[in-house]
Amino acid sequence: MRIRRTGKFVISFRGSLAPLGNRGFRYLILSNMLWWQAMWMEMIVVGWLVFEITHSAFDVALIGFYRSIPLLLIGFIAGPLINSVGRVRIVIFSQWLSVLVLAAIILLLWTNQLAVWHLAIGAVLFGTSWSLNWTARRALVPDLVSKQRTVEAMMLESVTQNIARMIGPFLSGYIYALFGVLDCYITIFFISLISFLIMLGVKVPRHPAILKTSPWTLMREGLQYIRTSQPIMGTLLITVIMNFLAFPYQTILPIFTHDILHKGPLEYGVLGACNGIGAFFGLYAVSVLRSRLSRGWIFSAGSLFQSLALFVFAFSTSWVGALTLFGASVAFPLAIFLLILAGLGHAFFTVMQSSIILIAARDDMRDRAMGTLVLAIGAGPLGSLQIGKLTEVYGAPIALGLHTSVALVATAVVTALLPGFRARLDEIK
Template sequence: MTGSVSPYRPPVEVSEPPPAAAPVEDDSSAWAPLRNPVYRSFWIASLVSNLGTWMHEIGAGWLMTDLDASPQMVSAVRTAMATPIVLLAIPAGVLADRVDRRHLLLGTQAILLCTTATLAALTAAGWVTSWLLLALTFLIGLGLTLHVPTWQASIPELVPRRQLSRAIALGSVSFNLARAVGPAVAGALVAITGSWIAFSFNAVSFAGVILVLLGWRRDRSESTRGLSFHRSMYQGLRYVYRTPTMRNTLLRVGLFVLPASALWGLLPLVAKVRLQWGADGFGILVTCVGAGAVLAARFLPAVQSRLGSDRTVSTAMLVFATGLYLMASSSQRLVVAAAAVVMGCGWMMTLTTLNTSAQITLPSRMRARGMSCYLTAMALSMSTGSFLWGSVAEALSIGRAQKIAAITLMVTAAIGLCFRISNGTRQESRSRP
């Protein structure tokens, strides 16, 4: 997507030479990117890392319910994870477009390994307080702030351009497979041994990613292009703002995640307070969300083909809102679990479509900066939403907070149709075989 395109005048279409990836025989299969040995290694490492991340989420959320079970403190765990992304993701994206991404990824994985290992040791020793948990969670969020835009910007280097949308979809499958398995495993282990076991597994998963990165031999390197750090940041922000597809994608991320965060911010309390479940039950609910997402991945291409990207996003938001309202209206465990499956479908379909739109629209020289803007929009919406719905639940109740969020989501689904993202999808579809 580079060529001679000016960063200050976003084009209708952008094109770039195929990324330097090992040549592989291509077909229309959704699994074709896994035939590339480099991408396959990254995908497996990502699957294990995502598994560790979801186990960590269960451990941290449940540990806070033991340390301080107020809705605001429980939702603050997710806010502490997201806040560094809100504050620093854009500078991190600028850095990833200026320095060698492999070295930057190695550094971030080392930070994450050390921090999670420290949290595991302190938890096992019984020395963790609610505020220390939030502080260490903030440090983990800081490491992820450097890692995520760099990782996402590296994906197009691993596969041919014609496989990019499938590689992104497989990344979503990896994430949601981990979500389908990790929470149930973590819930059972946490119930038996304590939250420290989840943190320990997460630390080990970061070590696995480091091994894969050590074996990655890149044939390219980033450059400052003679620009200062601040000028690079300005260039990236200006490009995103002046590219309609990117601008609308970020708006629609906010319109979805802000109300949808009522699920993640309050789910530990749904399990513990309303359903009277332990950590294993909390893990089952998150597993149901992941199972719904994996199920949706099977049907997403057909839905996008029939509805187009814009209507796919709004329809998926309505699906999520229906599940959230159903969860808020019932105390029956089977009904709440079914609602979690429905929300998993809506969550995956919405964010995968928006992520693909962003990845395809961005030229390679802007990709880390552009994806950092995407992550900032998502994290800002998540942290704001978690605080908002935690406060509403404190003032009213968990169920009322979720119902208000569901109704809000129905409204924002309709508003989102005013902000089209379909240009990026049309570009990608023309590039596929």
């Protein structure tokens, strides 16, 4: 909506767009979109590159493991560290770390010196950057828009995240197929650099008190606090389940693409983008359901739906190819359709995951609660290793089928056992 004032046009944002009225949030969300795009592009590129070099599903999973190791370590200290250093400073530092790592990989590629162990070190550094960056970026949202607008802000952030998740994988697969891996990394470098520069314009209007308490004391108090909150506890438990059992499918997606669907890097990029496409359209369902169901129910339903879609994807792509006359032509579109469905569920998951914690947690516990969320996400490396090993022994369909079937049962159990998780939250705590 445009309003003319003193000869100028001023855009007024209302309703779900109200958070965009804050200049700092506009800068943050734009930086976030580029940051997410760079991350998804790099994950697609490194997965295919390692598989091309080693032809090993376990080696691809191992890179995912290295990337996720920092989540387990930094998850313990992320909250206290952000409290001590400041949220904006942490984002700027971690973003700059990613830019430096990308520059090093480009140099190694340019000189034909790149080896898998370089990518492994890069994965650890990228994981370190992400675990700090993501925690601080999410914790900044209530500072900029207030708790009253946190859900709307997270939905807008999810829109930009899913746009990046659609564009990033496809763009990386396209550039990889047509121009090569070096051009991919150069593109990712400039996207990350622009994200860093935009972040310099974010100013927090009210600065939370920087606590001088020992980080270990802060961490202990945070864990004690989380145990008393069923909404936060349920969110963390399902986050562990999904990151350990469902999300590692991305680790073996190159194997599905190459060995089962018999496609190349361009098609791999398309499959990587499907989750973002589904999640983008799933945001509309979230906006409708959030006035009818509790956030916990929406979060759980999204996790269950995504796990079910991935379970069907695990077996249908190979069965269709084997059982139908036109299997090769049908299997790839079917894979796209099922991964888009999984993305619909992922929209429920991503919006409500942070929203529940940011709203349920007290202001002084927000950083610590978000740091613990990073620790829960850190279950991913063990899941990546397990699914990689299962893939080498039993094949990708059985490995993913086992993982997602257990995820379905475990998520249902957590939802049933925590009534406080299923209950509605007050908008302001």
